[in-house]
Amino acid sequence: MTAQPYHHGKLREALLERAMETIEEAGVEGLSLRQLARDVNVSHGAPAKHFRDKQALIDAVALAGFESMNRRIQDAAQSGHELRGRFVGIGKAYVDFAVEHPALLTVMYSTKHHPDSSDELRSTGAQGIHVARAMITEAQEAGVLAAGDPETLAMVCFVSLHGTALLAAGGHLDGNSVEDVVTATTDTLWAGMAAGVPAAQQS
Amino acid sequence: MTAQPYHHGKLREALLERAMETIEEAGVEGLSLRQLARDVNVSHGAPAKHFRDKQALIDAVALAGFESMNRRIQDAAQSGHELRGRFVGIGKAYVDFAVEHPALLTVMYSTKHHPDSSDELRSTGAQGIHVARAMITEAQEAGVLAAGDPETLAMVCFVSLHGTALLAAGGHLDGNSVEDVVTATTDTLWAGMAAGVPAAQQS
DNA sequence: AGCCAATGTAGTCATTGACAACAAAGTAGA
């Protein structure tokens, strides 16, 4: 048998990749540093040289997840249909990512929610909402959407799609297909923003 | 010192209550059966007599959480304003519960999402959406809302409010207040359902 | 060659969840 080289060479990347796989297969609770070390044929103490502790590894996984997701959302936002079509596209991109990587999405947000998450993680995780706000502002200026605070409306769209994504990822849309719910959600939101909320109803 | 009685008497309830407290303070990952046993002054093996394993305890916590939440939603749905006001009320009740018990809400849904969750837990957890569907059907019959599959629309409302609740609970609404986001979300959804989605846009 | 930081190994510790054997307390029937 050929002796393994003392140095792995790409241990950090190997750990990250394997950690993502494990998370997709067994969730975060199924992630063990020692098992991870075994999986990549390295001693149980080696991962500590690359990740201070287990949380640091999870943070890195979450960050990589957000970066990957942001790319998908950016692509959807720029693929040039009319405004409404692009809005629906963003929603689909977000939810599709969630359905493809359900456990990763959970990790991404629970990590971002963690009290001492890094600034980098939080800003990367907040990127998606900026795309939505820009689009809403643009649509308002074009007269397609009614007036209203773009900041709040963007947040409304984000939370709604976030809920859709989480439940779709978990397969908890009961009888409804993911496609139907995403379409219905984006359609309803867009129709609501187009109609606006009469002042009389705001009281 | 007065000797403790051999039998605790209400160990199950004490464990459940303390488990909820611990979860609110430290999340599920901060929950330990042994520490829990210490907290209620009982040996580390005692909890096993009431909960087969840790997951069984968490399941019980989640179920209690859903029952408590459903009561709040029911109350809001029945407090008799006009339809739109009741709709907003349901949303507020849901989100308020989430903000008051953020960690519990996470446990509730991650447990419900768990592959082998009990039928009881899943049906109890799905109760909220039935309330929403009934209200939408009623509003459609009254001509307040446009036509559309009530099942899908109820799901849209549920996922949107669910997202709002989760993010509000985690304090991730950025600059926006919980109150503002809930109101804006329910208003936008209601306006969207009232306007309906033109067939031309559905293509 | 010789130094040195980076990377990995090996050993240890407290904690945890789960399990098994045993003890104590309540219960029901003779």
Add this chain to the structure above:
DNA sequence: TCTACTTTGTTGTCAATGACTACATTGGCT
């Protein structure tokens, strides 16, 4: 009352885990 029987709790044990420490190997640098 005596006696099984069940429920509830105790104690001891096991393997696995995350974190830490001391040490070994490697390759780059002067």
